[in-house]
Amino acid sequence: MEPLPQSALFDTRRLQLDVALQLLQQAGALLPDSEPYSAEWLQGVIDALCDLSSRDGLTGLANRRSFEMAMSREVDRVARSGEPALLLTLDIDHFKNINDTYGHMAGDQVIQAVADALKQVVRPMDSVARVGGEEFAIILPNCATAFGATVAERVRERVSELRIEVSPGQVVVVTISVGGAFAPQWVRSSSLLWMERADRQLYRAKAEGRNRACLEPQIDSLVSAEEKGMLFAVTQQEVE
Incomplete structure (x- = not known):
């Protein structure tokens, strides 16, 4: 195949990247160390933008959008491999x-401290995200069902040990409620169904007094009507 004539090649210097580069600079992202507007440089800018768009600005954890993508991948993997998650x-x-008493800046400090604690207590293979204001979620692949309660309790205890100085001489102690469910x-x-199961246990933890971890009992981890419908739909397609 003959190469395209020079006149047909797009001049990458015509790209309007000023706003994107300012955004990356403000976020503290490292720009690629190569010739500006070269293929390698542009790929580095694209990769940095993708990483920035998948992260929560306050904590650096995965944001809700990227976490939902990770959940979809994991629930499919569990369905194929049978490994627990x-x-x-x-x-x-x-x-x-906390916000009403100490102010929103203190609230941000608390969220950041909890996020750091969650990152420290999980494995490198686990996915931690901030999915809402004071809400977090963790995917733990290859987590045996026998260890689920222990893992959830370890996460809860780690946060309860925090002593967060929100201002000179002012220390805040926080706790979390935890809900958990295994992917079928x-x-x-x-x-969505996986998250609903975990959320039901989170609501139970709150209803029972907070500062506790509640996991879906294995005996109740039955296939729902929605999941049966999905299963039968796939089976029918394979037959046809």
Whole structure:
């Protein structure tokens, strides 16, 4: 194949990248160390923008959009491999009181401290995200069902040990409520149904007094009507 004539090649210097580069600079992202507007440089800018768009600005954790994509990949993997995966949803207890008492800057400090604690207590293979204001979630692949309660309790305890200095001499102690559910093995499901299961346990933890971890009992981890419908739909397509 003959190369395109020079006149047919797009002049990359015509790209309007000023706003994108300013955004990356403000976020502290490292720009590629190569010739500006070269293919390598442009790829580096694109990669940096993709990483920035998938991260929460306050904590650096994955944001909700990228976390939902990770959940979809994991629930599909569990359906194919049968390996267990645990989803934990977490909520900072009485967070509104922290904002009302100490101010929103202190609230941000608390969110950042909790995020750092979550990153420290999980494995490199686990995915941690901030999915709402004071809400977090964790995907733990290859987490045996026998260890689910232990893992959830370890996360809860790590946050309860925090001593967050929000101003000179003013220390805040926070707790979290945790809900957890395992993705159904060998069954086609969805990230939405998985999240709903974990959220139900989170609501139970709050209703029982907060500062506790509640996991879906294995005996109750049955295939839902929605999941049966998805399974039968796939089976019917394979037959046809």
